[in-house]
Amino acid sequence: MPQQPRRELTHRSIPASEIPTSGISVSLTAGTLQAIRERVGKRGVSAFLEKAAQRQIERDNLDDLIADFDKTRPAASRS
Numbered sequence: 001m002p003q004q005p006r007r008e009l010t011h012r013s014i015p016a017s018e019i020p021t022s023g024i025s026v027s028l029t030a031g032t033l034q035a036i037r038e039r040v041g042k043r044g045v046s047a048f049l050e051k052a053a054q055r056q057i058e059r060d061n062l063d064d065l066i067a068d069f070d071k072t073r074p075a076a077s078r079s
Helices: 030-040 042-072
Strands: none
Touching: 030 042
């Protein structure tokens, strides 16, 4: 499977008011949405989901890096 280019999350140093946004519709289970709202309130759901998506992207990028690293090391040196 071809690897996706890694995307850097560079907007952390940009004020929130200057970051372009787009609206989408997302379906979540009722229990998940309730748990999010209990943590952040009704007005914090989008920010919570943004942070969760950023964390997942970072994890996926790390997984890709680890996989690339494992491909370059001889099998005997992995143990």
